Amino acid sequence: MDPALIAFGLGVGVLVGMTGIGGGSLMTPLLILVFGVQPVTAIGTDLAYGAVTKSVGGFKHWRQKTVDLKLSTWMALGSVPAAIGGVYVLEAIQRSAGKDFDDVLLTVLAGALLLCGVATLGRAVFLKHLDEKERQNGSSTPRARIAAVVMGVFVGFVLGVTSAGSGALIAVGLILLFRLVPRRVVGTDVFHAAILLWAAAAAHIVAGNVDFALAGTILLGSVPGVWLGSHWSVRVPVAALRTTLAVLLIGAGLALLIKAGLGIPTAALAAFPVAVAALLIGAVLRDRRVEKRLRESPLDAPLPSLGR
Structure with missing residues (x-):
C-alpha cells in the first residue's frame, strides 16, 4: 500500500468534490507519469475508482439539493452508450496499433487533457461573470433535452477512450447551454459523472483493464476527500482553484506528449x-x-x- 497514492487520492477527491473536475483528468496522468502504470490500465483503474468516488460526491450533492436530476438523466441517455462504445474503440485501436499502442494512447489522452484544460481555463477566465449571473434554465424544452443527449454522447465517448472529460467538458456545457446556478453546475456534473463512470468502468472491467488493488488504495484517500470537497463546495470560492486546475491539466497534457515521443519545441x-x-x-x-x-x-x- 503506497501512502503517496492515498495522499494523491485525497487531494484529487477534494478537488472533485469542490469543482466537479479532476478525477480522470488528474489521476490518470499521475498514475502514468509518477507511478509508471501502463496507460490502458491507468485509464481503466481511474474509471473504476472514479465511479465510487463520484458516487459518494453525487450522493452528498443530492442531499444538498444541488443536482438537476432530469438534466443528469438526459445527459446519461447519450453518455452511457457512447462511453461503452468508446471502450470498444479503444480495444480496436489496441489491436491495430500493436507495439505502438501506448504512444498512440498517450497522444490521444494528451489531446483530451489539453481540451479539458482549455475548457477549464475558459470557464475560469472568460465565463467568470456569466458563471456568477447564470440562472436556472433546466431541461424543460425539447431543444434542451436534445442538447443534453448530444453533449452526453460527445463527453461519454471521450471519457470511454481516455477517462478524462466528465468534469471539465460537462461543466462548461452546463453553463453555456443550461445556465444552471454555480452550485448546481458542480452538483449536476458530479452526479451525472457517477452514472457515466459506472458504465465506462464496467466496460473496462470486462476488457481486463482494471487493477483492483491499485483502485482500492486510491479510494482510501479519494472517498473522504470527495466528501470533504462536496461539503466545502457551497462555502469556498473556487475561481482561482479552477485556474490552477486548468494550468495543471494543460501541463499534464504537454508532459504526456513528451512521454509519447512527440518533440515539442x-x-x-x-x-x-x-x-x-x-x-x-x-x-x-x-x-x-x-x-x-x-x-x-x-x-x-x-x-x-x-x-x-
Whole structure:
C-alpha cells in the first residue's frame, strides 16, 4: 500500500468534490507519469475508482439539493452508450496499433487533457461573470433535452477512450447551454459523472483493464476527500482553484506528449506560461473595468439580460 497514492487520492477527491473536475483528468496522468502504470490500465483503474468516488460526491450533492436530476438523466441517455462504445474503440485501436499502442494512447489522452484544460481555463477566465449571473434554465424544452443527449454522447465517448472529460467538458456545457446556478453546475456534473463512470468502468472491467488493488488504495484517500470537497463546495470560492486546475491539466497534457515521443519545441513550452499569465492579467483588468462600471451605474439599474 503506497501512502503517496492515498495522499494523491485525497487531494484529487477534494478537488472533485469542490469543482466537479479532476478525477480522470488528474489521476490518470499521475498514475502514468509518477507511478509508471501502463496507460490502458491507468485509464481503466481511474474509471473504476472514479465511479465510487463520484458516487459518494453525487450522493452528498443530492442531499444538498444541488443536482438537476432530469438534466443528469438526459445527459446519461447519450453518455452511457457512447462511453461503452468508446471502450470498444479503444480495444480496436489496441489491436491495430500493436507495439505502438501506448504512444498512440498517450497522444490521444494528451489531446483530451489539453481540451479539458482549455475548457477549464475558459470557464475560469472568460465565463467568470456569466458563471456568477447564470440562472436556472433546466431541461424543460425539447431543444434542451436534445442538447443534453448530444453533449452526453460527445463527453461519454471521450471519457470511454481516455477517462478524462466528465468534469471539465460537462461543466462548461452546463453553463453555456443550461445556465444552471454555480452550485448546481458542480452538483449536476458530479452526479451525472457517477452514472457515466459506472458504465465506462464496467466496460473496462470486462476488457481486463482494471487493477483492483491499485483502485482500492486510491479510494482510501479519494472517498473522504470527495466528501470533504462536496461539503466545502457551497462555502469556498473556487475561481482561482479552477485556474490552477486548468494550468495543471494543460501541463499534464504537454508532459504526456513528451512521454509519447512527440518533440515539442522549447519555444512552445516557454510560451505556455507566458500565454497563461497574459490571460490572467487580461481577466484581472477586465474584472476591474466591470467593477468600476458597476460602481458608477445607478444602484437601481436593472441587470443586463443574458439572453438565450
